[in-house]
Amino acid sequence: MSTYAILGCGSVGYAVAEELVEQGKEVLIVDRDTDRVEALRDQDLNAQTGDIVDDSVAEVVNDRDVVLILSSDVTANKEAVSNLQDNGDERFIVVRASDPVSADELTELGADVVINPSTVIANSALRSLESGELEYKARQLSAVIEDSSDKLAILTHDNPDPDSIASAAALQTIAESLDVEADILYLGEIGHQENRAFVNLLGIELLQRDDVDISEYDTFALVDHMRATEPELDHPVDILIDHYEPDGEYEAEFSDVRPNVSSTSTIMTKYVQEFDISLSEEVATALLYGIRAETLDFKRDTTPADLTAAAYLYPFANHDTLEQVESPSMSPETLDVLAEAINSRDVQGSHLVSSAGFIRDRDALTQAAQHLLNLEGITTTAVFGIADDTIYLAARSKDIRLNIGNVLQDAFEDIGEAAGHSTQASAEIPLGIFTGIESNENNRDTLLALTEEAVKKKLFDAMGVDGETNGN
Numbered sequence: 001m002s003t004y005a006i007l008g009c010g011s012v013g014y015a016v017a018e019e020l021v022e023q024g025k026e027v028l029i030v031d032r033d034t035d036r037v038e039a040l041r042d043q044d045l046n047a048q049t050g051d052i053v054d055d056s057v058a059e060v061v062n063d064r065d066v067v068l069i070l071s072s073d074v075t076a077n078k079e080a081v082s083n084l085q086d087n088g089d090e091r092f093i094v095v096r097a098s099d100p101v102s103a104d105e106l107t108e109l110g111a112d113v114v115i116n117p118s119t120v121i122a123n124s125a126l127r128s129l130e131s132g133e134l135e136y137k138a139r140q141l142s143a144v145i146e147d148s149s150d151k152l153a154i155l156t157h158d159n160p161d162p163d164s165i166a167s168a169a170a171l172q173t174i175a176e177s178l179d180v181e182a183d184i185l186y187l188g189e190i191g192h193q194e195n196r197a198f199v200n201l202l203g204i205e206l207l208q209r210d211d212v213d214i215s216e217y218d219t220f221a222l223v224d225h226m227r228a229t230e231p232e233l234d235h236p237v238d239i240l241i242d243h244y245e246p247d248g249e250y251e252a253e254f255s256d257v258r259p260n261v262s263s264t265s266t267i268m269t270k271y272v273q274e275f276d277i278s279l280s281e282e283v284a285t286a287l288l289y290g291i292r293a294e295t296l297d298f299k300r301d302t303t304p305a306d307l308t309a310a311a312y313l314y315p316f317a318n319h320d321t322l323e324q325v326e327s328p329s330m331s332p333e334t335l336d337v338l339a340e341a342i343n344s345r346d347v348q349g350s351h352l353v354s355s356a357g358f359i360r361d362r363d364a365l366t367q368a369a370q371h372l373l374n375l376e377g378i379t380t381t382a383v384f385g386i387a388d389d390t391i392y393l394a395a396r397s398k399d400i401r402l403n404i405g406n407v408l409q410d411a412f413e414d415i416g417e418a419a420g421h422s423t424q425a426s427a428e429i430p431l432g433i434f435t436g437i438e439s440n441e442n443n444r445d446t447l448l449a450l451t452e453e454a455v456k457k458k459l460f461d462a463m464g465v466d467g468e469t470n471g472n
Contacts, residue, residue, distance in 0.1 A: 003064045004025055004066045007080055008052050008080075008096075009047070009070070010071065013068070026046075028061065030057055032049065052069065055083050057080070059087070067093050077095050081093060084110075098116070103116055134270055134271075150217060151181045152172075152180055152182035152183075152221060153183055155186070155220065157186075160224075162194075162195060163263045163264055163293060163294045164264070165286065166265045167265050167287075173279065173283050187210070198325045201321050222239070222240050223241050224241070236252075241267060243261050243262065260305075262306050263294035265286075266305050266306045269312060284317045285317040288310060333360055334367050337383075337385065340356045344452070349465060351378075353382045355456075362385065369381045369396045379399035379402075380399050382404075391430075393412075395424065404420060404422065405419065405421050407425070410462045
């Protein structure tokens with residue numbers, strides 16, 4: 001068992017000594033104030049008189065594994081560190097500083113850990129503030145939900161992804177804990193095989209918004225709704241929770257938007273903890289996967305809040321189910337899109353752009369872009385296809401010098417919609433605006449040729465290459 005010495009025992013040293021003794025540690029206290037030493041002995045603490053700047057003190061604590069130098073006199077602390085270092089024996093030294101400059105000086109003298117009490121107090125105050133704000137927010141959220149007299153409608157963004165679905169499921173769980181019935185509503189479709197596997201394996205019930213009677217609901221929540229279109233509700237938005245600032249202007253009764261975290265699942269996990277709810281395995285698994293999906297398994301824009309939320313969820317999640325979600329079987333349509341993308345690929349340097357032609361499943365583009373990123377020498381991929389008079393494009397990048405979201409914005413924001421991150425992005429461009437002609441059975445080949453040429457040129461230009469494409 002490690003043994004400890006505390007040099008300089010003011011209020012900070014005394015608090016540390018009490019905690020260590022409470023843990024059953026062997027502690028020796030050295031302080032120059034004889035009255036303080038006597039008072040410590042009266043409390044059954046092992047204390048003796050000594051000035052920490054004296055060489056003899058280094059000898060006294062020679063047999064201690066850890067030495068904490070905690071006096072308020074930084075000059076004396078520096079001298080004590082020097083004496084311990086001159087004594088030569090290996091030990092772990094923790095020392096108190098007064099400001100960043102003295103902290104650097106103490107580190108240079110050989111301290112293993114330097115503590116600045118003002119920084120510690122500030123960090124503690126911020127943690128308390130965060131905890132207090134969350135408690136306050138949870139009370140607000142609870143009041144809005146409990147004010148519902150009918151049912152709560154939880155709206156995801158269109159074509160919802162795992163983060164959106166998991167966040168909605170968490171809010172549904174919170175509502176049910178408050179004895180309020182809630183449904184999860186979505187528009188579009190649940191595409192991408194991983195997303196469909198996610199919903200099916202976890203048994204999360206989602207309802208198509210067009211299939212329900214909106215008048216059955218009197219409370220409406222937008223969860224991870226982000227840049228989706230205006231919800232077109234006759235009722236005001238009551239709850240807004242997101243990790244993106246929404247494009248629409250919503251004056252929600254309750255709002256919690258945190259751009260400083262990477263997923264809405266992270267935010268909802270914090271609320272689950274604050275409400276002290278026993279999560280089902282399915283919802284815990286969904287939230288963990290939502291965080292992992294948004295952060296690319298903690299490789300993209302991950303914050304401490306994302307990590308602590310994931311750590312909380314980890315013991316409650318079903319990891320066999322997670323593995324099944326992450327490794328779904330590939331549909332014939334996806335295989336066809338991938339094959340076409342491989343055959344039509346054009347490469348400039350480490351950038352690959354490919355057309356999948358006319359497609360039925362636009363989510364297959366995402367999987368094709370991800371698979372092509374595994375090709376040797378390729379750091380950025382973009383795969384596009386035509387469906388419903390729209391050009392859909394999915395892009396992926398592992399090039400730290402390139403923000404693929406910005407690339408698509410630069411290339412297409414004037415003629416379509418583009419959004420994304422530094423490592424993944426997507427775009428939708430109206431076909432007629434882009435090519436100047438409408439799609440019909442007689443001009444499909446011409447239309448495809450025009451589209452391929454124009455899209456590839458725009459992408460390569462935005463990526464900073466000359467656009468003289470070559471097959472690879």
